[in-house]
Amino acid sequence: MRPTIATVSLDAIAHNYRQACRFAPASRNIAVIKANAYGHGAVKVAEQLQDKVPAFAVAFIEEAIQLRDAGISKPILVLQGVNHAAEISEAAAGNFWLLMHRQQQLDWLLSAKLKDPVRIWLKVDTGMHRLGLAPDALDLVCPTLDASDNVQADVVLCTHLASADDLSDPQTREQLDIIRACSKKHGLAVSIANSAAVLQWPEAHAEWNRPGYMLYGNCPVGLPVDDSFDLHPAMSMCSEIVAIRNIGPGEGVGYGHDWVASERSKIGTIAIGYGDGYPRHAPNGTPVLVNGQRVPLTGRVSMDAISVDLTGLEKVEIGDPVELWGPNLPVNELAAAAGTIGYEILAGLTGRVPLVYRSC
Numbered sequence: 135m136r137p138t139i140a141t142v143s144l145d146a147i148a149h150n151y152r153q154a155c156r157f158a159p160a161s162r163n164i165a166v167i168k169a170n171a172y173g174h175g176a177v178k179v180a181e182q183l184q185d186k187v188p189a190f191a192v193a194f195i196e197e198a199i200q201l202r203d204a205g206i207s208k209p210i211l212v213l214q215g216v217n218h219a220a221e222i223s224e225a226a227a228g229n230f231w232l233l234m235h236r237q238q239q240l241d242w243l244l245s246a247k248l249k250d251p252v253r254i255w256l257k258v259d260t261g262m263h264r265l266g267l268a269p270d271a272l273d274l275v276c277p278t279l280d281a282s283d284n285v286q287a288d289v290v291l292c293t294h295l296a297s298a299d300d301l302s303d304p305q306t307r308e309q310l311d312i313i314r315a316c317s318k319k320h321g322l323a324v325s326i327a328n329s330a331a332v333l334q335w336p337e338a339h340a341e342w343n344r345p346g347y348m349l350y351g352n353c354p355v356g357l358p359v360d361d362s363f364d365l366h367p368a369m370s371m372c373s374e375i376v377a378i379r380n381i382g383p384g385e386g387v388g389y390g391h392d393w394v395a396s397e398r399s400k401i402g403t404i405a406i407g408y409g410d411g412y413p414r415h416a417p418n419g420t421p422v423l424v425n426g427q428r429v430p431l432t433g434r435v436s437m438d439a440i441s442v443d444l445t446g447l448e449k450v451e452i453g454d455p456v457e458l459w460g461p462n463l464p465v466n467e468l469a470a471a472a473g474t475i476g477y478e479i480l481a482g483l484t485g486r487v488p489l490v491y492r493s494c
C-alpha cells in the first residue's frame with residue numbers, strides 16, 4: 135500500500151466547532167460540510183458533530199442526500215437551493231432547508247404539491263453580486279411566501295460577505311447595513327457570518343452563522359495565524375520518502391528540469407502529486423517537512439511524485455516520514471507558496487488518498 139495517507143482528527147474538528155461557539159455564543163452555528171467537508175469526509179464529520187450542531191450546510195441537494203443515506207438526521211441547509219422543480223419534493227421529504235437565490239426557485243416552490251411545508255431561507259444580494267435576490271424584491275417575495283402553505287413560517291434572510299477576511303474593507307459594513315435593514319423591515323431572522331466573520335466580525339453574528347473552513351482548523355484570514363483563534367488543523371497529509379539519489383552540479387530534476395542543482399545535492403522523491411491534489415503550481419522552494427524539518431521542493435510537481443532537496447539534512451533514509459501539510463505545516467502556507475488558498479487544496483483532494491480517522 136502506498137504510504138500516502140490523510141489522517142483526520144475528528145476531535146480537532148469538534149474542538150474547532152467549539153471555538154466557533156466560543157466566538158459567537160449567542161448564535162446558532164451551522165456546520166458547513168460541503169465539498170466532502172472540505173475534503174475531510176462529510177459523513178464522518180457529520181457523525182462527529184451531529185449531537186452538537188443545530189444543522190449542517192452543503193452546496194447542493196445531492197450532497198444532502200448522501201448524508202441522509204448515511205443516516206444523518208439533522209436538518210441540512212442546501213446553500214444553492216434547488217436546480218429543478220422536482221427537487222422541491224425531494225427537499226420536503228429529506229427535511230432539507232432550501233436557501234433560495236432566484237425567483238424561478240420560488241416559483242417552483244409555490245406551485246409544488248407538498249404534504250408538509252419546507253423551511254426556506256432567502257439569499258439576499260447585499261453586494262457580493264453573485265447569487266441572491268435584490269433587497270427590494272423582498273417586498274413582494276416575503277408576503278407571497280407568508281401566504282403559501284408550502285413554506286414554514288420561520289423564513290431566514292441570508293447574505294454572504296465578499297470580504298470578511300479583510301478587516302479594513304468598508305464593503306463588509308455596507309453589506310451588514312443592508313441585511314440588517316431588510317431584517318428589520320420584514321421582521322425576519324438573519325444569517326451572515328462565514329468563518330472569517332465568526333472570528334473577526336462580531337457585528338456580523340446573527341441568529342444563525344455558517345462557519346466552514348475554520349472547523350477544519352485552518353485560519354480563514356490568512357497568515358500569520360492568530361493564536362487567540364485556537365484552531366487545531368484536523369488533517370495531516372503524510373507520506374514517505376520513496377527514493378534518494380545524489381546528483382552533481384548542473385543536473386536537473388523532474389519534467390523539463392525546472393530545478394537544476396548548483397552543487398552536489400541529495401534529492402528525495404515522495405509519493406504524492408497533483409493526481410492526489412497536491413498543487414501542481416507549487417514552485418521550487420515550497421516547504422515540505424521531512425523528519426519534521428523543512429526542505430524545499432525541487433522541480434515540477436508531477437502526477438504521482440514530487441522531489442525535494444535533502445542536502446541540508448543530516449541523516450535521511452528511504453521510508454522517512456513526510457508531512458505535506460497539517461499541524462506542523464499549515465495548508466495556508468503551502469497554498470500561499472503555490473498561489474492559491476487552503477480551501478482549494480482541501481476541496482481539491484482527488485479521492486485516491488485514503489482518509490484515516492483518529493480520535494485525538
Ligand SMILES: *Cc1c(COP(=O)(O)O)cnc(C)c1O
Nearest residue numbers: 166213294328329344345346347
Ligand atoms: C462555503 C460557504 C460558507 C462557509 O464559508 P467559510 O469561509 O468556509 O467559513 C458560508 N456560506 C456560504 C453561502 C457558503 O457558500
